[in-house]
Amino acid sequence: xxxxxxxxxxxxxxxxxxxxxxxxxxxxxxxxxxxxxxxxxxxxxxxxxxxxxxxxxxxxxxxxxxxxxxxxxxxxxxxxxxxxxxxxxxxxxxxxxxxxxxxxxxxxxxxxxxxxxxxxxxxxxxxxxxxxxxxxxxxxxxxxxxxxxxxxxxxxxxxxxxxxxxxxxxxxxxxxxxxxxxxxxxxxxxxxxxxxxxxxxxxxxxxxxxxxxxxxxxxxxxxxx
Amino acid sequence: xxxxxxxxxxxxxxxxxxxxxxxxxxxxxxxxxxxxxxxxxxxxxxxxxxxxxxxxxxxxxxxxxxxxxxxxxxxxxxxxxxxxxxxxxxxxxxxxxxxxxxxxxxxxxxxxxxxxxxxxxxxxxxxxxxxxxxxxxxxxxxxxxxxxxxxxxxxxxxxxxxxxxxxxxxxxxxxxxxxxxxxxxxxxxxxxxx
Numbered sequence: 001x002x003x004x005x006x007x008x009x010x011x012x013x014x015x016x017x018x019x020x021x022x023x024x025x026x027x028x029x030x031x032x033x034x035x036x037x038x039x040x041x042x043x044x045x046x047x048x049x050x051x052x053x054x055x056x057x058x059x060x061x062x063x064x065x066x067x068x069x070x071x072x073x074x075x076x077x078x079x080x081x082x083x084x085x086x087x088x089x090x091x092x093x094x095x096x097x098x099x100x101x102x103x104x105x106x107x108x109x110x111x112x113x114x115x116x117x118x119x120x121x122x123x124x125x126x127x128x129x130x131x132x133x134x135x136x137x138x139x140x141x142x143x144x145x146x147x148x149x150x151x152x153x154x155x156x157x158x159x160x161x162x163x164x165x166x167x168x169x170x171x172x173x174x175x176x177x178x179x180x181x182x183x184x185x186x187x188x189x190x191x192x193x194x195x196x197x198x199x200x201x202x203x204x205x206x207x208x209x210x211x212x213x214x215x216x217x218x219x220x221x222x223x224x225x
Numbered sequence: 226x227x228x229x230x231x232x233x234x235x236x237x238x239x240x241x242x243x244x245x246x247x248x249x250x251x252x253x254x255x256x257x258x259x260x261x262x263x264x265x266x267x268x269x270x271x272x273x274x275x276x277x278x279x280x281x282x283x284x285x286x287x288x289x290x291x292x293x294x295x296x297x298x299x300x301x302x303x304x305x306x307x308x309x310x311x312x313x314x315x316x317x318x319x320x321x322x323x324x325x326x327x328x329x330x331x332x333x334x335x336x337x338x339x340x341x342x343x344x345x346x347x348x349x350x351x352x353x354x355x356x357x358x359x360x361x362x363x364x365x366x367x368x369x370x371x372x373x374x375x376x377x378x379x380x381x382x383x384x385x386x387x388x389x390x391x392x393x394x395x396x397x398x399x400x401x402x403x404x405x406x407x408x409x410x411x412x413x414x415x416x417x418x419x
Contacts, residue, residue: 118343119342119344122342123345127388138399160302160306160309211391211393212394215345217319218322
């Protein structure tokens with residue numbers, strides 16, 4: 001797939017709120033994290049220079065060979081960020097796996113923020129991290145409405161303390177190796193058994209102890225419908 | 226003087242929770258310490274000392290505390306997590322956007338963002354537990370190299386160091402390092418005011 005859109009259209013991702021005119025001339029408010037296709041290249045460059053947006057294809061130059069996206073949900077359309085980065089896309093059939101050398105396990109309810117993608121791919125390519133995952137919340141895992149009381153207690157006993165930030169299960173960058181295969185298997189087995197997605201990921205991470213690069217909360221936003 | 230006073234109060238607060246804690250102070254004589262290790266205060270703020278504590282600490286598991294901290298609760302969990310096999314236990318910073326590395330020299334902040342390719346997650350440099358092993362030794366060596374580039378604040382140097390020198394990091398939340406931390410209170414900037 002081509003890493004850049006064809007024709008004169010450019011994809012950008014907004015870093016700040018911004019009003020743009022639609023094809024009918026109406027001013028429409030767009031939001032940080034939103035991906036927009038604009039035909040006016042000069043305007044795109046102006047927005048990028050002003051720090052209002054980022055070129056969606058910027059992250060493409062850091063994508064390691066053998067990178068692909070795995071999603072648990074079937075999609076009617078390939079997301080443009082996947083196209084812009086030239087990534088293969090697979091839908092998980094029976095549980096999670098790591099089909100690529102670097103698999104981005106992605107939940108379409110979340111949008112990766114482009115300004116972090118490049119830095120994440122760069123760090124993963126240059127250094128021996130196993131995984132990179134954004135934090136979901138800086139606050140206490142204790143506060144999260146996740147899992148049953150029993151599962152929460154079981155998790156707390158393993159990880160020693162639930163006053164911790166917890167990771168976002170919606171965007172996981174995982175290189176394929178013994179540690180990550182084991183981690184994903186532990187996580188998937190727990191979810192298949194009915195455990196909470198978030199708590200079971202924290203337990204899998206604690207058991208395997210991978211080289212995990214924590215990413216800021218801002219690396220991923222909830223997708224707008 | 227101010228640093229010594231803060232360190233004294235910090236140790237006093239620690240002893241209130243853990244009376245037998247073995248405490249080593251790097252730098253000056255401080256009341257309450259079991260051992261003082263003399264170290265040249267190259268930058269006047271103890272940051273050069275901080276980047277060398279892996280070489281100076283006599284412990285296999287160390288909790289580093291900035292002088293302007295107060296311990297209010299049980300800190301043994303950090304040591305338990307290290308014993309479970311983690312290398313570095315710390316608290317992440319929430320700062321991003323215009324407040325990312327706000328206290329760092331603009332030139333260093335810009336260079337950090339450019340070199341990393343973005344605003345990666347900053348880790349607290351005032352409260353952290355670390356284990357003695359090769360990975361942590363490499364991280365500290367890299368931190369020392371990075372700090373010497375600008376010789377200013379240590380947090381940006383730590384960020385550049387840890388991103389390029391993977392080790393096994395486990396995060397705790399701000400209960401363990403914040404202005405109102407119920408376990409470890411960090412009186413940020415107390416020493417800068419004086």
